Amino acid sequence: MSPPPRNPTAAWLESPLAREREAGSMQRQLHERLKCAILDGGLAPGSRLPGSRALAEALSISRNTVTAAYEHLAAEGYVQPDRQGTRVTELAPPAKAMRAVKSGAAPATARRLAQIQPGAPRAEMDAALRPGMPALSHFPAAAWRRAIDRAIRNASPATLGYGDPLGEPPLRAAIARHLAIARGVRCEPHQVVMAEGAQEAISLCVRLLSNPGDMGWVEDPGYRGAKAAMHAGDMRIVPMRVDAEGLCTSERDWHKHPPRLVYTTPSHQYPAGAVLSVARRLALIAQARRHGAWIIEDDYDSEFRHTGEPIGAMQGLVDDAPVLYVGTFSKTMFPSLRLGFVVLPAPLMATVQKPLEEMLRGGHRHEQLAMADFIESGQFSRHLGRMRRLYRERQQALRLALARHFKVPHEIDGGHCGLHLTVRLPPRFDDQRIAADALRHRLAPTALSNFAIRPRPSDNGLVLGYGNTSAELFEPLVKRLSQLARAAERA
Structure with a gap:
C-alpha cells in the first residue's frame, strides 16, 4: 500500500518531535509548532491542515495526539473544522508588529511616563550606607x-x-x-x-x-x-x-x-x-x-x-x-x-x-x-525604643568617622532624626560620579543632586544611610568614600 499523498503545508513538520520529558508532551509540542506556523504565516489563512492519520504517520506519533492538538487549536480559534478537513482561520497578522518590536521600535506608552525620570541605579539591599534601609538584622x-x-x-x-x-x-x-x-x-x-x-x-x-x-x-x-x-x-x-x-x-x-x-x-x-x-x-x-x-x-x-x-x-x-x-x-x-x-x-x-x-x-x-x-x-x-538607641549610636559613630577620615571639605545637614545624614560638598566634587564609583565597591550613598528637579550648586553632596550598616564598619567605609570623592574632584 502506497503512503498517503503529503500535504505541502506539513512539510515544515517533518522534523521529529522531541522524545525527552523536558520537551513536554507530544500533544503540547505539536500544538506549539502549529500555532507558531499560523502566527508566522507559514500556514496561510484558509489553508487545510494535513489529515490526522497522515500527520500522525509522518511524525511517528499516535493519531489521538494529533486529534487532541487539532481540537485544542480549534478551541482557541486558530483553526476551524469543516466537512473537508481542518482549515486555518483568517487572523489579523501580528508578524510585522512583532518584528518591529524585535528590531528596536519602542511600544507606545502614556505620555506621562516620559515625565517620570529614572533615578540613580538601584543598589543591592545589603549595600553599605544605603539611605532609607532599617536595621534588618x-x-x-x-x-x-x-x-x-x-x-x-x-x-x-x-x-x-x-x-x-x-x-x-x-x-x-x-x-x-x-x-x-x-x-x-x-x-x-x-x-x-x-x-x-x-x-x-x-x-x-x-x-x-x-x-x-x-x-x-x-x-x-x-x-x-x-x-x-x-x-x-x-x-x-x-x-x-x-x-x-x-x-x-x-x-x-x-x-x-x-x-x-x-x-x-x-x-x-x-x-x-x-x-x-x-x-x-x-x-x-x-x-x-x-x-x-x-x-x-x-x-x-x-x-x-x-x-x-x-x-x-x-x-x-x-x-x-x-x-x-x-x-x-x-x-x-x-x-x-x-x-x-x-x-x-x-x-x-x-x-x-x-x-x-x-x-x-x-x-x-x-x-x-x-x-x-x-x-x-x-x-x-519596645521595638521602636531599641531601634532609637541603635540608630543614635550608629549616627554618632558615622559622624565620628566622617570627622576623622573624610578628607574633603564638607558640611553635615540634619541628624536630629531618621536613618541618614546628608553631607554637602563643594560643587567641584561630582556627587553623581562619587555615588556611581561607590556602587562598584558595594557602597550605596545617593547623590544629593538626584533629589533636585532644578539642581543648584548647593545641591551637591551625598546622602549616607546608617540604619542597616554596623557601626564598626564606618571607619573603613568612610576612608574609601573619601578616596572616591578626591578622585571625582573636577579640575
Whole structure:
C-alpha cells in the first residue's frame, strides 16, 4: 500500500518531535509548532491542515495526539473544522508588529511616563550606607512570627476572602491610638485608610484630590516618589526650595502658582533633614485653607528622633486642618511588609468613602491583623525604643568617622532624626560620579543632586544611610568614600 499523498503545508513538520520529558508532551509540542506556523504565516489563512492519520504517520506519533492538538487549536480559534478537513482561520497578522518590536521600535506608552525620570541605579539591599534601609538584622522576627501565627490561628476562614476595602478595623483602631499618643494626630479609626506603603498612600491622595493639569508643589530637593505620583496623575509640578526651616513659600508663589496639592515632610525633611518651623506650618495651613489646597504630610522617619522630644505632626496642630497625614511601617518594621496608611480629614472622608470602597480591595488581612496585635501587645513600642538607641549610636559613630577620615571639605545637614545624614560638598566634587564609583565597591550613598528637579550648586553632596550598616564598619567605609570623592574632584 502506497503512503498517503503529503500535504505541502506539513512539510515544515517533518522534523521529529522531541522524545525527552523536558520537551513536554507530544500533544503540547505539536500544538506549539502549529500555532507558531499560523502566527508566522507559514500556514496561510484558509489553508487545510494535513489529515490526522497522515500527520500522525509522518511524525511517528499516535493519531489521538494529533486529534487532541487539532481540537485544542480549534478551541482557541486558530483553526476551524469543516466537512473537508481542518482549515486555518483568517487572523489579523501580528508578524510585522512583532518584528518591529524585535528590531528596536519602542511600544507606545502614556505620555506621562516620559515625565517620570529614572533615578540613580538601584543598589543591592545589603549595600553599605544605603539611605532609607532599617536595621534588618535587628528586627524581632520571632515576635513577629508569633503575631502572624496568632492572627492565622484566631482568624475565621472568612479572612481568606476580601476584607474591608479601607483596611482591617483592628489595625485602623490601633494606628489611630498610636498616632494620638506618639504623634499628636487627631483622628478616629474610620479616618485611617490602609495602603501598600507611603508611596501608594501618596498616589491615592493624588487620585482623590487632583485633576489633570492641577498644580502640585513638591520640596526641592525632595522625595522622588512624590514627584512620580503627581506626574502619574498628570499634575503640573512646581518645585519649592527648602532651607534650614523646611519648605519655603511666599505670597507670590500662592498667587502665581496656586497649588491643588502641597507635598511636604515637615518633621524630617527628606533628604536635607530640616524641621518645618511652627510659624511656617501655621502659615502653610492658613494659605491652604484660603486657596482651597490640600497638604500631604509625609511623616518621614518621625519615629526615630535622636535629640529632645518628638516633633508633633502638623495634622494635629489646629482643628480641621486641610492635611492628609501619610505614614508607613517600612522603616519602623521592614520594607517588604508593604503596609502604609493615610489619615483623611473627617469632612473629606465623608465625601470619598464610597468611591474609596469601589477603588480599593481589602488584602494582606493576616499581616494587618498581626500588625494590630504587634502594636496593642506593646511589641511595637519596645521595638521602636531599641531601634532609637541603635540608630543614635550608629549616627554618632558615622559622624565620628566622617570627622576623622573624610578628607574633603564638607558640611553635615540634619541628624536630629531618621536613618541618614546628608553631607554637602563643594560643587567641584561630582556627587553623581562619587555615588556611581561607590556602587562598584558595594557602597550605596545617593547623590544629593538626584533629589533636585532644578539642581543648584548647593545641591551637591551625598546622602549616607546608617540604619542597616554596623557601626564598626564606618571607619573603613568612610576612608574609601573619601578616596572616591578626591578622585571625582573636577579640575
